[in-house]
Amino acid sequence: MELRELGEFGLIERIRRAAGRRPAGAVALGIGDDAAVLRPRTGEDIVASTDAMVEGVHFRFGNESARSVGRRALVANLSDLAAMGARPLGFLWALAAPPRLDVRVVDGLLRGLLDEAELHGCPLVGGNCSAAREVSLTLTVLGAVKRGCALTRRGARAGDGIYVTGVLGAAALDRSRAERGGRVRFVAEPRLAAGRALARMRGVGACIDVSDGLDADLAQLFGGRPLRPHLDVERLPVVRGFRAACARLGLDPEALARGGGEDYELLFTLRPGALSEAALSRRLAVSVTCIGHVAAGRAPRRKAAGWSHFRA
Amino acid sequence: MELRELGEFGLIERIRRAAGRRPAGAVALGIGDDAAVLRPRTGEDIVASTDAMVEGVHFRFGNESARSVGRRALVANLSDLAAMGARPLGFLWALAAPPRLDVRVVDGLLRGLLDEAELHGCPLVGGNCSAAREVSLTLTVLGAVKRGCALTRRGARAGDGIYVTGVLGAAALDRSRAERGGRVRFVAEPRLAAGRALARMRGVGACIDVSDGLDADLAQLFGGRPLRPHLDVERLPVVRGFRAACARLGLDPEALARGGGEDYELLFTLRPGALSEAALSRRLAVSVTCIGHVAAGRAPRRKAAGWSHFRA
Numbered sequence: 001m002e003l004r005e006l007g008e009f010g011l012i013e014r015i016r017r018a019a020g021r022r023p024a025g026a027v028a029l030g031i032g033d034d035a036a037v038l039r040p041r042t043g044e045d046i047v048a049s050t051d052a053m054v055e056g057v058h059f060r061f062g063n064e065s066a067r068s069v070g071r072r073a074l075v076a077n078l079s080d081l082a083a084m085g086a087r088p089l090g091f092l093w094a095l096a097a098p099p100r101l102d103v104r105v106v107d108g109l110l111r112g113l114l115d116e117a118e119l120h121g122c123p124l125v126g127g128n129c130s131a132a133r134e135v136s137l138t139l140t141v142l143g144a145v146k147r148g149c150a151l152t153r154r155g156a157r158a159g160d161g162i163y164v165t166g167v168l169g170a171a172a173l174d175r176s177r178a179e180r181g182g183r184v185r186f187v188a189e190p191r192l193a194a195g196r197a198l199a200r201m202r203g204v205g206a207c208i209d210v211s212d213g214l215d216a217d218l219a220q221l222f223g224g225r226p227l228r229p230h231l232d233v234e235r236l237p238v239v240r241g242f243r244a245a246c247a248r249l250g251l252d253p254e255a256l257a258r259g260g261g262e263d264y265e266l267l268f269t270l271r272p273g274a275l276s277e278a279a280l281s282r283r284l285a286v287s288v289t290c291i292g293h294v295a296a297g298r299a300p301r302r303k304a305a306g307w308s309h310f311r312a
Numbered sequence: 313m314e315l316r317e318l319g320e321f322g323l324i325e326r327i328r329r330a331a332g333r334r335p336a337g338a339v340a341l342g343i344g345d346d347a348a349v350l351r352p353r354t355g356e357d358i359v360a361s362t363d364a365m366v367e368g369v370h371f372r373f374g375n376e377s378a379r380s381v382g383r384r385a386l387v388a389n390l391s392d393l394a395a396m397g398a399r400p401l402g403f404l405w406a407l408a409a410p411p412r413l414d415v416r417v418v419d420g421l422l423r424g425l426l427d428e429a430e431l432h433g434c435p436l437v438g439g440n441c442s443a444a445r446e447v448s449l450t451l452t453v454l455g456a457v458k459r460g461c462a463l464t465r466r467g468a469r470a471g472d473g474i475y476v477t478g479v480l481g482a483a484a485l486d487r488s489r490a491e492r493g494g495r496v497r498f499v500a501e502p503r504l505a506a507g508r509a510l511a512r513m514r515g516v517g518a519c520i521d522v523s524d525g526l527d528a529d530l531a532q533l534f535g536g537r538p539l540r541p542h543l544d545v546e547r548l549p550v551v552r553g554f555r556a557a558c559a560r561l562g563l564d565p566e567a568l569a570r571g572g573g574e575d576y577e578l579l580f581t582l583r584p585g586a587l588s589e590a591a592l593s594r595r596l597a598v599s600v601t602c603i604g605h606v607a608a609g610r611a612p613r614r615k616a617a618g619w620s621h622f623r624a
Contacts, residue, residue, distance in 0.1 A: 008621035028357055029464060034395040034520060035361035035455070037462045045340055046358055049347035050404040050452055052442045083346040092362040094406075094450045099622040130364045131621045134445050138406045140362055140452040143347070150349045152341060208346060309320035309443045310411040 003106065004099035008129050011106065015093075018110055019124040026089040026144070027125050036125035038089045044144040046089075049080035055135040057309075064184035066105045070112020070137070071187045072262075076211065077141040078120055078190035079264040083209040085151040085199025086143030088122030088192065093139055096132035109137060120192055149199050151207035151268070156221055158296040160205045160269035162229055163277075165191050165286045167239045168214055169253065172260020176249055188264035194284035195266060201283070205269035205294075212308070213261040219299075221269070228299035231292040233258075269294055315418065316411035320441050323418065327405075330422055331436040338401040338456070339437050348437035350401045356456040358401075361392035367447040369621075376496035378417045382424020382449070383499045384574075388523065389453040390432055390502035391576040395521040397463040397511025398455030400434030400504065405451055408444035421449060432504055461511050463519035463580070468533055470608040472517045472581035474541055475589075477503050477598045479551045480526055481558075481565065484572020488561055500576035506596035507578060513595070517581035517606075524620070525573035531611075533581070540611035543604040545570075581606055 003011065016031045029037035040046060053059055053073045061069075074091065081088055093113060097106065117124055122141065166189070174186035191209070198204050206221045214236075218229045236257045246253040272293075274280075280288040315323065328343045341349035352358060365371055365385045373381075386403065393400055405425060409418065429436055434453065478501070486498035503521070510516050518533045526548070530541045548569045558565040584605075586592075592600040 003622045006622070011622070028460075029462065033465050034392040035359045035398070035453075035462075037396070037457075038358040038360065039459065040352065040358060042354055046350040046352060046401075046454065047347045048350065048360075048402075048404060048452070048454055049438060050406045050440050050450070052406050052408060052440050052450070054408055054442050054444045056445070057443050080346040084349070086347070089358075090360075092360060092452060094362045094364050096364060096366055096448060096450075097622075126361060128362050128364050128450070129621055130366050130448075131369050132366045132446065132448065133368070136408060136442075136444065136448070138362070138364070138408075138440070138450040140360070140404060141347075142358065142360055142454075145349075147351065148340075150341065150347075153345050309441055310315045310318070310323070310409075 001103045002099065003097055003101045003103055006103055011129050015110060018114060024123065025121065027123055030125045036090065036092065038125065038142060040089065040144040043147050045147050045150060047081055047084045047086040047143040047145055047150060048140065049077060050138060050140040051077045052136055052138040063178045066108025067112035068184055068187060070109040071116045073137045073139055074113050074116040075188050075190050075264055077139045078122060078192060079209040079211065081141055081143040082191045082195035083151060083207055083266060084145060085149065085195045086145040087196060088120055089142045089144055090123045090125035091117065091139055091141045093124060093127035093137065095127065096130045096136045098133060099131050101135065120190065145199060151195065151199050151204060153206050153208050153221055156206040156227060156269040156294050158227060158294050159272050160294040161272060161290050162269055162292045162294060163288050163290050164237065164265050164267050165194050165284060165288055166265040167237045168210065168263050168265065169242060169257035169260050170239050171262040172256045173242065173245055176251055188262065190264055191266045191286060194286050197284045198268060203271040203274045205271065207266060207268040210263040210265045210267050211261060213259040215258045217267055222299065226296060226298050228295050228297060229292055230295045235289060235291050237289040313415045314411065315409055315413045315415055318415055323441055327422060330426060336435065337433065339435055342437045348402065348404065350437065350454060352401065352456040355459050357459050357462060359393055359396045359398035359455040359457055359462060360452065361389060362450060362452040363389045364448055364450040375490045378420025379424035380496055380499060382421040383428045385449045385451055386425050386428040387500050387502050387576055389451045390434060390504060391521040391523065393453055393455040394503045394507035395463060395519055395578060396457060397461065397507045398457040399508060400432055401454045401456055402435045402437035403429065403451055403453045405436060405439035405449065407439065408442045408448045410445060411443055413447065432502065457511055463507065463511050463516065465518050465520050465533055468518040468539060468581040468606050470539060470606050471584050472606040473584060473602050474581055474604045474606060475600050475602050476549065476577050476579050477506050477596060477600055478577045479549045480522065480575050480577065481554060481569035481572050482551050483574040484568045485554065485557055488563055500574065502576055503578045503598060506598050509596045510580060515583040515586045517583065519578060519580040522575040522577045522579050523573060525571040527570045529579055534611065538608060538610050540607050540609060541604055542607045547601060547603050549601040
């Protein structure tokens with residue numbers, strides 16, 4: 001069946017049924033009204049972020065299942081909440097799609113979104129459907145964090161250690177395989193628990209999630225300030241077998257780890273004398289690696305690798 | 313200059329400068345971090361809604377300025393807050409656009425968004441930029457309303473009066489003129505103050521904003537319930553000169569007022585014995601017309617006129 005046979009209201013009803021109609025958690029009013037109503041706890045700030053996945057730009061149905069596209073879309077958004085130290089309240093899904101699209105594609109996207117939503121306690125609470133020439137998913141996630149305690153990109157100081165959760169380059173390696181005739185299989189883990197733990201810790205400087213690539217996101221933390229990252233490149237954490245896999249594909253492992261993007265690991269700085277890597281890893285419930293420190297002085301002007309839209 | 317010359321980060325910086333960087337009102341952290349941080353007052357619920365405007369579906373640059381597109385996009389979203397009785401906190405803007413788009417088009421969209429934002433105290437707090445084949449704006453507005461006091465589509469009862477603010481059909485008339493070689497000029501007024509007043513009043517049943525058209529939105533209030541609207545069609549409020557203008561264009565004024573859509577007036581029900589039209593108009597600071605009442609019993613099955621996506 002094509003979307004045009006189902007119609008907008010048929011589609012909304014289909015999504016509402018799949019998402020479940022009962023208010024739960026922070027959701028006072030979900031899908032089906034003019035807007036969703038969410039109920040934060042007393043003394044919480046609201047954290048909001050929006051992110052789009054566009055067919056032909058961020059994904060192709062030729063080498064990725066609709067479910068995977070849906071999962072990756074929500075992960076990218078949840079990762080922004082993680083980087084702020086927020087807990088998820090719910091998300092909105094704006095879908096644009098051609099009227100002739102097979103409804104099974106929408107079902108796949110929806111399944112991916114809802115599977116990931118359930119994993120992280122972030123219910124679908126509303127959205128929008130529109131006709132368009134290409135498929136795109138624009139998600140908005142809403143979260144909550146103790147008032148005044150959101151992590152931000154500002155706040156790094158000279159002398160801070162630079163840390164990253166998990167491993168880098170896995171998403172880029174997966175994409176490289178997919179470009180060579182494979183399929184996109186890697187779905188990152190948004191570091192929500194780690195972000196919340198960081199928001200409760202003392203001595204945290206700046207925090208960002210690695211979405212555009214390590215170098216590009218380091219530039220976000222230090223760009224325009226008299227600070228520069230001093231990286232210990234040998235320490236960049238990668239998944240077991242990463243270098244061998246890169247060698248087989250003729251890829252530079254360091255370039256992939258530093259410029260690949262879509263890692264969705266947390267990149268943060270800590271005041272010197274803070275916890276050991278092992279203690280930090282326990283506290284954040286994920287492996288944490290110190291990859292360098294913040295030095296005083298501006299970085300030499302250099303185009304960071306990493307993803308930027310609109311560039312030729 | 314084309315977008316691809318400016319680049320994603322250049323564009324974000326351009327938007328950030330235009331939007332202003334200083335936190336204000338409910339905005340604890342605006343554009344430029346992983347997410348925006350908003351601070352509701354104690355005892356408030358958060359209201360969130362997302363809506364998209366897609367080139368070739370909702371607008372054409374051939375007959376409408378970019379500024380008007382931007383203004384209409386934010387009005388459509390703010391109207392959803394109005395229908396919930398919420399005050400605006402801020403909005404997010406996800407822009408998708410072809411890399412070859414002239415930056416002046418983006419500047420026009422931005423000016424329209426920011427002009428309308430300033431009128432209604434709803435600052436731009438974040439967003440996303442992505443390449444795409446066609447231009448689209450997906451906005452998410454966030455608002456706040458006293459806990460448990462959000463207006464909803466549910467809550468109408470048999471015997472309630474049916475009321476509408478302002479006039480109907482003006483947007484549809486404007487679009488009809490534009491389709492005949494004119495330009496889109498009409499920008500509706502989101503009824504934020506009226507919505508907030510309704511949220512504080514006793515005796516309000518259901519509330520919705522007229523976006524798809526009066527008949528379609530009445531169906532949203534009563535569909536699937538043993539209730540139906542009994543309209544006094546003679547009383548439908550239209551702008552002065554509306555019937556003559558329709559006659560000149562060969563249009564049916566009743567069809568336009570009932571099925572046109574994008575009116576962004578509030579449509580609501582009130583328990584019988586509530587205020588007079590004049591007293592209501594004063595309370596809501598906008599003209600209010602009683603256009604009928606809610607009757608018991610299901611409406612006969614009939615396809616309501618009004619906009620639905622994906623239909624051929």
